Amino acid sequence: xxxxxxxxxxxxxxxxxxxxxxxxxxxxxxxxxxxxxxxxxxxxxxxxxxxxxxxxxxxxxxxxxxxxxxxxxxxxxxxxxxxxxxxxxxxxxxxxxxxxxxxxxxxxxxxxxxxxxxxxxxxxxxxxxxxxxxxxxxxxxxxxxxxxxxxxxxxxxxxxxxxxxxxxxxxxxxxxxxxxxxxxxxxxxxxxxxxxxxxxxxxxxxxxxxxxxxxxxxxxxxxxxxxxxxxxxxxxxxxxxxxxxxxxxxxxxxxxxxxxxxxxxxxxxxxxxxxxxxxxxxxxxxxxxxxxxxxxxxxxxxxxxxxxxxxxxxxxxxxxxxxxxxxxxxxxxxxxxxxxxxxxxxxxxxxxxxxxxxxxxxxxxxxxxxxxxxxxxxxxxxxxx
Amino acid sequence: xxxxxxxxxxxxxxxxxxxxxxxxxxxxxxxxxxxxxxxxxxxxxxxxxxxxxxxxxxxxxxxxxxxxxxxxxxxxxxxxxxxxxxxxxxxxxxxxxxxxxxxxxxxxxxxxxxxxxxxxxxxxxxxxxxxxxxxxxxxxxxxxxxxxxxxxxxxxxxxxxxxxxxxxxxxxxxxxxxxxxxxxxxxxxxxxxxxxxxxxxxxxxxxxxxxxxxxxxxxxxxxxxxxxxxxxxxxxxxxxxxxxxxxxxxxxxxxxxxxxxxxxxxxxxxxxxxxxxxxxxxxxxxxxxxxxxxxxxxxxxxxxxxxxxxxxxxxxxxxxxxxxxxxxxxxxxxxxxxxxxxxx
Numbered sequence: 001x002x003x004x005x006x007x008x009x010x011x012x013x014x015x016x017x018x019x020x021x022x023x024x025x026x027x028x029x030x031x032x033x034x035x036x037x038x039x040x041x042x043x044x045x046x047x048x049x050x051x052x053x054x055x056x057x058x059x060x061x062x063x064x065x066x067x068x069x070x071x072x073x074x075x076x077x078x079x080x081x082x083x084x085x086x087x088x089x090x091x092x093x094x095x096x097x098x099x100x101x102x103x104x105x106x107x108x109x110x111x112x113x114x115x116x117x118x119x120x121x122x123x124x125x126x127x128x129x130x131x132x133x134x135x136x137x138x139x140x141x142x143x144x145x146x147x148x149x150x151x152x153x154x155x156x157x158x159x160x161x162x163x164x165x166x167x168x169x170x171x172x173x174x175x176x177x178x179x180x181x182x183x184x185x186x187x188x189x190x191x192x193x194x195x196x197x198x199x200x201x202x203x204x205x206x207x208x209x210x211x212x213x214x215x216x217x218x219x220x221x222x223x224x225x226x227x228x229x230x231x232x233x234x235x236x237x238x239x240x241x242x243x244x245x246x247x248x249x250x251x252x253x254x255x256x257x258x259x260x261x262x263x264x265x266x267x268x269x270x271x272x273x274x275x276x277x278x279x280x281x282x283x284x285x286x287x288x289x290x291x292x293x294x295x296x297x298x299x300x301x302x303x304x305x306x307x308x309x310x311x312x313x314x315x316x317x318x319x320x321x322x323x324x325x326x327x328x329x330x331x332x333x334x335x336x337x338x339x340x341x342x343x344x345x346x347x348x349x350x351x352x353x354x355x356x357x358x359x360x361x362x363x364x365x366x367x368x369x370x371x372x373x374x375x376x377x378x379x380x381x382x383x384x385x
Numbered sequence: 386x387x388x389x390x391x392x393x394x395x396x397x398x399x400x401x402x403x404x405x406x407x408x409x410x411x412x413x414x415x416x417x418x419x420x421x422x423x424x425x426x427x428x429x430x431x432x433x434x435x436x437x438x439x440x441x442x443x444x445x446x447x448x449x450x451x452x453x454x455x456x457x458x459x460x461x462x463x464x465x466x467x468x469x470x471x472x473x474x475x476x477x478x479x480x481x482x483x484x485x486x487x488x489x490x491x492x493x494x495x496x497x498x499x500x501x502x503x504x505x506x507x508x509x510x511x512x513x514x515x516x517x518x519x520x521x522x523x524x525x526x527x528x529x530x531x532x533x534x535x536x537x538x539x540x541x542x543x544x545x546x547x548x549x550x551x552x553x554x555x556x557x558x559x560x561x562x563x564x565x566x567x568x569x570x571x572x573x574x575x576x577x578x579x580x581x582x583x584x585x586x587x588x589x590x591x592x593x594x595x596x597x598x599x600x601x602x603x604x605x606x607x608x609x610x611x612x613x614x615x616x617x618x619x620x621x622x623x624x625x626x627x628x629x630x631x632x633x634x635x636x637x638x639x640x641x642x643x644x645x646x647x648x649x650x651x652x653x654x655x656x657x658x659x660x661x662x663x664x665x666x667x668x669x670x671x672x673x674x675x676x677x678x679x680x681x682x683x684x685x686x687x688x689x690x691x692x693x694x695x696x697x698x699x700x701x702x703x704x705x706x707x708x709x710x711x712x713x714x715x716x717x718x719x720x721x722x723x724x725x726x727x728x729x
Contacts, residue, residue, distance in 0.1 A: 108454070136485075140493040147457065148490055152481050158447055159482070162454020169410070169436050169460070176454070188474075192447035199442055353492040354526050356550040360580065361627040362526075 025226050027272060028252055029242040033300040035308025043251040050247060052315050058099065058246050059306050060324045062091040065115035066303060067328035069277075071335050072114075072128060076281045080339055081131040085112045089244070089276035092302030093209050094179075095119065096249025097271070100257060101177060104145065106163055108156035109179040111149040112209075116179060120144040124331065125338025134342050154180055154187035157206065161193045164202035164266075175260040177205045177253075183214025185230065186222045194234040194268070203260035205253065206231070206268040209243060211275035216288040231268030243273030244302040274300070347373060386569050392562035394536035395425050395501075397570060398543035399463065403433050409547055410455065411438045412448055413465030413501075422467055423503055423562055445471055449478035452498055453486070461497045461547055469504040470513030470685075476521070483552045484527030499546040500554045504532075505598040505648050506695055507560035509688040516685050517649035522554050523626040523658070530626040531579060532556040534600035536566035538583075538623060544574040553579075556625075558598030582629035584636070588618035591705050592636040594645045594659055596622040599696060603646060606701040615709060625655060633659065634666050641672035642708040646696045651679040678704035 076084040098119030126138030137148030150156035160178035231238035256267035274297035310316040417440035420427030430438035452462040506515035546553035607617035645656040660675035706713035
């Protein structure tokens, strides 16, 4: 381990494009940081359908979710949100994997997967509901097949595994996909989830976004070897992918989903990426990380490299970039409007949905509180007390 | 009607629930071929298959967390925690996930989990095998907590717990597993309220509230007290969250005296909640402050000392004497000691 706590090979990863499926230490990369598309003997087939328009759509997705992220950060700075967890830098990992999913797959994520939620069709205002403090969650999981964001680190990996066990019982070919960060891999839940997933050969994909920082703790504090190397110890095949390469993320996720659908059991994906912003808007990364590191990773920006590739293919004309910008602006405006027009919850909502059936303790407390509130409405406007 | 042990009654209830609803799945360590360390699930894997009765790896958080996922998928999992003291690794999943998902999702996601917990002492086990952790869970909103004390309730209430759309912790007093009783297997679980307390014996002088393992002891205390001319009304709470305070309140309004007894430690325990709530509700009817007869605030002791820790017939009667203002173990100790007085 180096002095700053990071392992040398965690930060960069060694690129091994080649004819065979890479092992756990190699980094799958189809588009390099300079926007150059490299052929790959194993993964090219998995993205053979991704033609010019499809590449443009992936680019549009990434621009839009970056814009959503920037708008939400601005809303937080303007006092409209209590907090926001930015995904800046992780657009390729989330869009590449998110666009690989089928509608009947089910996602169990952490709280930073707003781009995955966008892919699932979550209503824009619903992304903000929690952070504005208007609800404990933003959406009905069953309308988009994505659980609401999990705050307890790693807990959702068990939910995904259990859901996948349910898929097995149903004889369906859907897949449960769980997202978590490098920090979560230290949690017992994540390790126990891998034990159960392997034991039952559950159709679950573990998608770890190694963004290098668990708040202020570097990934080297969590892992002395590449994180992807752990899964084979549980009997789970794993792959390490360049998380800033949207095409590679799409390819490895498609492969993992296909394996799960065909009875091949779980797969662990480590997407090596970087959180370019703070952990949340309450955080100050300048206190714990080197500015040079940020600069290095900015040079591997997932949007810039795809833009370069599109440009080299003659697909980045002004009409197209203008339309993408217009789309992003429209989404941002809709997001802002959805935030500002969000209805305030009613006082009695605090008691709703604690139980699905009546509960005498809570009914009594609600009754008392409602009578208390009513007493203000009935009190004389002046002269009392 | 048939006669069966308490443990067998739970087995019969599980079997009926699985017969009636294919979404009911059992999960836990050793619950398949072995039938559980207490044999509560005996024969169920053989009859329903390994996909309905899942032998799991040894990992309580994972059992609970995957049960959450299976419930997400529309199943009704029944999780067995092998021993009370093993529930703590699953604590986070229970209190942060199982209990809160319905609230968190504005009612969109239901968590109809039943968590079976063999609990309480009196069987001479080593540490972690005889604990009473119920108060941790009664303190957590979103959970229902019940405890059964006889074969009929065991049979009925396991089915009620499984049918309930809210998560239910089902505490089984393990020292009563082999006690026999009558069970009406034709009874409809929907015909009774899972949250209702049961008046075990009627009385007019003292209300004695308990649940689970101490119900038979409390009933014995009522019989013994009647020899002294004291009439005790014993109430088996059955539901610990929510508690059927209406039944307890009606009894205390009649008797004017309340004793609560449980094996769990005293501080912050259910006895404190019951004493406080009943005092709030019927202070003017009380002839004496409520009294608690409980386990001590200690880690569960090694087996040769456990019967000092567990409330027994005599300690309960001593509590009864206190609310009756009869000579008791604390008589004459009410005034500050000389030493305490000097310190002031």
